[in-house]
Amino acid sequence: MGQKSGRKVLGEVIGWATVFTSVAFVAIELHLHRYVDGFLDAYRVYYFDDLFVSLNIAGLIGLIYSVLRVKDLTLENRRRREAERNVEWIATHDALTELPNRRLLDREIAAAGGGRSSPKTVFSVDLDGFKRVNDLFGHAVGNEVLKTVAERLKCSFPEGTIYRIGGDEFLVITDGADAEEAAAAAQRIVQQLTAPIDADVMTVDVGASVGYGLASGSPESLNAAILQSDYAMYAAKSSGRNRAVAFAPFMEQDVYKRARLEGALKRAVREGTIIPHFQPLIDLRTNSVYGFEALARWELQPGEFVSPGEFIPLAEETGLIVPLTEHLLRLCCAEARNWPKHVGLAFNLSPVLLSDAVIGLRLIRIMSEEGFSPTRLELEITESSVMKDYPAAQKVLGDLMEAGARIALDDFGTGYSSLSQLSGFSFDTIKIDRSFVTAMNKGERQDKVIRAIVALGSGLGVKTTAEGIEDEEQLAYLRSLGCDIGQGYLLGRPMPAEAARRFLQERLGHPVPMESEQPETGEGSPSRLPAKLRRA
Structure with a gap:
């Protein structure tokens, strides 16, 4: 210069x-x-x-x-x-929204580092569901959403400074550091950004997770408040999204823990150390083994397991769910092909995968390569995930059903679907959520819900599976209602592959082979797949 x-x-x-x-x-x-x-x-x-x-x-x-x-x-x-x-x-500045960017923020923080400033409140805002908007409707619609979000923030904080920090992340800095005013402002952000957005020729819905921190005005407090608001925003996303959360000291440790867990998860997926365990599904009429549900188990170190409720959402957020799903299905097929032909495999499909148009073909290809027939597979999906993006779900599940796979609606009754939508969707099994089974026999209302679900399954001509059976009274009552399949600790806990083979052996009265010959041609062979599946 x-x-x-x-x-x-x-x-x-x-x-x-x-x-x-x-x-x-x-x-x-x-x-x-x-x-x-x-x-x-x-x-x-x-x-x-x-x-x-x-x-x-x-x-x-x-x-x-x-x-x-x-x-x-x-x-x-x-x-x-x-x-x-x-x-x-x-x-x-950001060219799309014309908001200041991180470079200007860093420069202003450095310039203010030498002296004291007025107290401020910092809000970190992250859009919920923005990636899905981009994937489904394209970047043009996504850009319109970002510009609308920027305008709403500027209208809400005319005296504040608003930055676009990343793809769908914004930062708002306002004067004053009053905790009650900050809480009200954070809730206002959530309400404004969850309102429908007119983008291009359609209306889309996104949400917002907001975290906020207070800066006292000391030279180092503004930078600290920015970090704190970021920690609080991650806590808001983890607690259910579309929420506003104030910073608390424990959140910093949670972020460090999450970062370490994310690194460990990447290594585990790369090295294939997450393996399936198998929980029996019992035919309540014959007491025979109907199949096994595959459940992911991650042993971080000997004797220390990470809960699927913790690492599965992390895998979905970090984009690791696709390689993890493919790895687990490959292991499950390699094991299940040794079971008797009438014993099926139930496998959970993440809602995130339903937006991937080719995931169904890729899963079919894995089954073909492992010599496992898709007709023995039952895919478990939640009703909410299907109804959230019905056309995309129909495409993915249509490919799998065309190959012979069955579909089970998991956690039935806890989602937001309507019966009219469900009646237009082809599925084979309804899984009664464990919360209904646990509350059974504790009141007339709970019993009527169970009866209604079983009657619905019977009327639609699909099987009903009850989860969470833990005592004989529950088992007897479900049998009396005509429930088809039972699952729970009373009938069998999740177990490693070797234990599952022993469980089958005890039920069948003869050994289950460790290996089976894979046919060179046949139902599961790549050479017999349709052309579109061979190209997947």
Whole structure:
């Protein structure tokens, strides 16, 4: 910048020097004009007169050229200054929303680091469901959503400073550090950003998780409040999204724990150390083994297990759910192909995967490669995940059902679907949520809910599976209602593959083979797959 300014000054100096020289030359020429006129009159030399006129004309032309040159230099310098200002703006602002970016935030924090400022409140805002909007409707709609969010934040905080920190992350800094006012403002952000957004030719819904922290005004407090608001925002997302949470000291440790767990999860997925355990599904009419449900188990170190409720959501958020699902299904198929042909495999499908149009074909290909028939697979999905994006779910599940897989609606009765939607969706099993089974026989209302679900399954011609059976009274009551399949600790706990084989052996009365020959051609062979599956 210093060299550029020096060149501009030098150019202006040279231009003005040229003008001054030309003016001086004309002045001198005019001053000498009378002497020259006298000389010409005395000697009557006409060619001197012509020469004098030529010199006057040359001086005038030089003066005009110098003035024009100075004008051009001034205009060029003005354009350069405007271009430099534009470059500076582009470097410190987000082009889409025209909000200040992280670079400007870091610069302002550094500039304020040397002195005390007024107390402030910092809000970290992260959009919930924005990735899904991008995936389903494209980046053009996503950009409209971001611009609308920016406008709503600017309207809500006209006196505050709003930054776009990342893809769908925003930061709001306001004057004042009152805890009650901050809580009300955070709730206002959630309410405004969860309202429907008109983007392009459609209306989309996103949510917002908001965390906030208070800065006392000391030089280091603003930077600390920004970190605290970030910690609180992650806590808000973990607690159910669309929430506003104030910073608490324990949240910092939770973030560090999450970061360590995320690193460990990446290694576990890469090294394949997360394995399936199998929980029996018992036919309540014959007391035979109907199948096993595969449940992911991660032993972080000997004797220390990480709960699936902790690492499965983390895998969904970090994009690891696809390789994890494919790895687990491959292990499950390799084990289940050794079971008797009438024993099926139940496998949970994450709601996140239903937005991947080709995931169904990829899972079918894995089964083919492992020699496991899709007709023995029952995919468990939650009703909420199906109804959240019905067309995408139909595409994914349609591919799997076309190959022969069955579909089970998991946690039935706890979602938000309507019976009209369910009646238009093809599924084979309803899984009664364990919360209903646990509350059974504790009141007439709970019993009626169980009866209604079993009757619904019977009326639709699909099987009903009851989860969470833990005592004989529950088992007897479900049998009396006509429930088809039972699952729970009373009937069998989740167990490793070897234990599952022993469980089958005890029920069947003969050994279950450790290995089975994979057919070179047949139902599960790649050569028999449809063309679109072979290309997946």
